[in-house]
Amino acid sequence: MARRFAKPNPVFVASAYMIRLRNIEFSHPRSTFRLSFPLLEIARGEKVAIVGPSGCGKTTLLNLIAGILLPQSGIVELGGEAISKMKDAQRRRFRIARIGQVFQRFELVEYLNVRDNILFPVYINFLLRLDRATMQRAESVGEQLGLADKMLRFPAQLSQGEQQRVAIGRAMLLDPRWILADEPTGSLDHSNKLKMIDMLFEQSMKNNSTLIVVTHDTGILGGFDRIIDFAELCGAHSEAALTAL
Amino acid sequence: MTRIFWLAWRYVLYHRWKTAIMIACISLTCLFPIAISVLLDQFNHQIVLRARATPFVVGARGSKLDLALHTIYFEGRSPEQIPYGSMELVTSSGSAAALPIHSKYTAHGKRVIGTTLDYFEFRGLVIDRGDSLVRIGDCVVGANVARDLKLKPGDQILTHSDNIVDIAGSYPVKLTVTGIFSPADSPDDQVIFVDIKTTWVIDGHGHGHADVRHVGDEKLLGIDGNKRIASAAVQPYIEFDEESLRDLHFHGVMQDFPVSAIIVIPRDERSATLLLSQLNRSESMIQMTEPLLEVQQLMAIVFQIKRLFNANALLMGISTLLLLFLVVMLSLRLREGERQTMHKLGCGRRTVWLTQVTELVLVFIFASICISIMTILLVLVPPDFLKWFTVAS
Numbered sequence A: 001m002a003r004r005f006a007k008p009n010p011v012f013v014a015s016a017y018m019i020r021l022r023n024i025e026f027s028h029p030r031s032t033f034r035l036s037f038p039l040l041e042i043a044r045g046e047k048v049a050i051v052g053p054s055g056c057g058k059t060t061l062l063n064l065i066a067g068i069l070l071p072q073s074g075i076v077e078l079g080g081e082a083i084s085k086m087k088d089a090q091r092r093r094f095r096i097a098r099i100g101q102v103f104q105r106f107e108l109v110e111y112l113n114v115r116d117n118i119l120f121p122v123y124i125n126f127l128l129r130l131d132r133a134t135m136q137r138a139e140s141v142g143e144q145l146g147l148a149d150k151m152l153r154f155p156a157q158l159s160q161g162e163q164q165r166v167a168i169g170r171a172m173l174l175d176p177r178w179i180l181a182d183e184p185t186g187s188l189d190h191s192n193k194l195k196m197i198d199m200l201f202e203q204s205m206k207n208n209s210t211l212i213v214v215t216h217d218t219g220i221l222g223g224f225d226r227i228i229d230f231a232e233l234c235g236a237h238s239e240a241a242l243t244a245l
Numbered sequence B: 001m002t003r004i005f006w007l008a009w010r011y012v013l014y015h016r017w018k019t020a021i022m023i024a025c026i027s028l029t030c031l032f033p034i035a036i037s038v039l040l041d042q043f044n045h046q047i048v049l050r051a052r053a054t055p056f057v058v059g060a061r062g063s064k065l066d067l068a069l070h071t072i073y074f075e076g077r078s079p080e081q082i083p084y085g086s087m088e089l090v091t092s093s094g095s096a097a098a099l100p101i102h103s104k105y106t107a108h109g110k111r112v113i114g115t116t117l118d119y120f121e122f123r124g125l126v127i128d129r130g131d132s133l134v135r136i137g138d139c140v141v142g143a144n145v146a147r148d149l150k151l152k153p154g155d156q157i158l159t160h161s162d163n164i165v166d167i168a169g170s171y172p173v174k175l176t177v178t179g180i181f182s183p184a185d186s187p188d189d190q191v192i193f194v195d196i197k198t199t200w201v202i203d204g205h206g207h208g209h210a211d212v213r214h215v216g217d218e219k220l221l222g223i224d225g226n227k228r229i230a231s232a233a234v235q236p237y238i239e240f241d242e243e244s245l246r247d248l249h250f251h252g253v254m255q256d257f258p259v260s261a262i263i264v265i266p267r268d269e270r271s272a273t274l275l276l277s278q279l280n281r282s283e284s285m286i287q288m289t290e291p292l293l294e295v296q297q298l299m300a301i302v303f304q305i306k307r308l309f310n311a312n313a314l315l316m317g318i319s320t321l322l323l324l325f326l327v328v329m330l331s332l333r334l335r336e337g338e339r340q341t342m343h344k345l346g347c348g349r350r351t352v353w354l355t356q357v358t359e360l361v362l363v364f365i366f367a368s369i370c371i372s373i374m375t376i377l378l379v380l381v382p383p384d385f386l387k388w389f390t391v392a393s
Helices: A058-066 A088-098 A114-123 A132-144 A160-172 A190-207 B002-014 B016-052 B064-073 B086-091 B117-123 B143-149 B196-203 B242-247 B269-279 B291-334 B336-344 B349-380
Strands: A019-027 A034-042 A047-051 A073-078 A099-102 A178-182 A210-215 A226-229 B056-060 B096-107 B110-115 B127-130 B138-141 B156-158 B174-181 B192-195 B220-224 B227-230 B261-266 B286-289
Touching (some): A047 A058, A099 A160, A114 A132, A114 B002, B086 B261, B110 B196, B117 B192, B174 B192, B269 B286, B286 B291, B336 B349
Parallel strands (some): A178 A210
Antiparallel strands (some): A019 A073, B096 B110, B138 B192, B156 B174
């Protein structure tokens, strides 16, 4: 059983794969929302669920970790590298090479088939090589996820379960150290939710990747090492420190 | 850059119907003014070419444009006729050659043109099958007439009669096809050529019939001295063979027989000027005109109308562009999520926009290709009606 508000598991020692957010201050320029906390650490291989009601800052936290958003102050470190201090191109390169992301509505590209959707991160990043090995890797990821016979189908021709797998395949293509999933089960029925979480765990364990899942669905929290409740950071307590959890 | 084009290509391919509609919109909007311009230029070129090949035309007083257009294209109502004797006014001084044109009749919907053999030489018409005109009742048909009416040398066609001496009945004349012209891509392909005398026979000025000395009294209206006046019961020959040609005779003076127009080929510019001043006197019943001038005046009006078309095309183009802009903006709004995903995955904002702009560029490239192909086709394969305005060479 997962422990709510648990401290990092002692078996997860600080390493080059650790996520560390220190003295974070973030506010959206066009809203009153503020996020502030002194320290959040997530160890290598840890499976963390971030829960809380809508609008409390869960997605913002994921975006800060991925380097999509930058804090007004504080440092976001991934594996010892301060992603928040990197230049935009550097940060994008870092994100594409090391972070796998799964989105709530899968966000597959409708005009690309399964194989090309898995390869999409490579297509849109010219720094990454699109060679035979990458193609084979996409085929192999598709096979692992049971999509071998559907590689030439388009998202509209797939079931929701199959679309999930394509979204996971896209996140896994480059063997990411960190997997960030934003409400990956938000639009699924219960059995598909559990399958999705199982697949994420499986992929995470295969690569010893750190998995961070943002969710407001308490029904899927069973297998996580740690659950962080973001509710306390919302409203009047928006400046609460995560490390106190 | 290759990957951007590839992604854009995949998008265009996936949304092929949407893309096809956009390409069609752009192509048609652009093609309309281009086609008008190309066709009009070709039309102008061809019409001027034919007019230039017909130096002057003499005909009855009235619209000079109608006279010129009818004489060189054989289209529209036949102009008022003038006497054949007018030819002498033109040729008497030896300063010009003249070709009579008689264009009053039709046969099976095709215009029957009475002229002389010199006309064929003047237009450079070449006989493809059969022979030229030999005797009255012979005809040589244009390539399109032969094709449309499935005629070959030796066949016969009946004229649609409009006989001026026909009181009791109409007597069409049976023409024998002696030859077929090679295609000339000109109005000459559309008509049936006969000797000018044949048209006078159709007119009723010349005819053949049974010898009235040997017809029964029941077919005689009376006897005036040694003159026997036959009734309409004595039918004229409508077909010409050796026997009927022997009996063929003309009533009246040839100088008074009608022609629709006369093509005048002056020896030099001075002769042309003299003829113009001589024939265009105010008291003259005939007039002489230069088809090229008439056609150029006509084209000046046509080009003025073209400006209206251009203005219309411009407005259409602007409205189409605005509609396309709206479609693109709505499409971009709908694809906001896709752009966000690309950005979140690590794609630069510039690359994200470049990908979507490239899709639009592809649409414009395809539209340009369509426009180019259609324009080339218009130039290489002009519509049939343009061929009518060409001159045989």
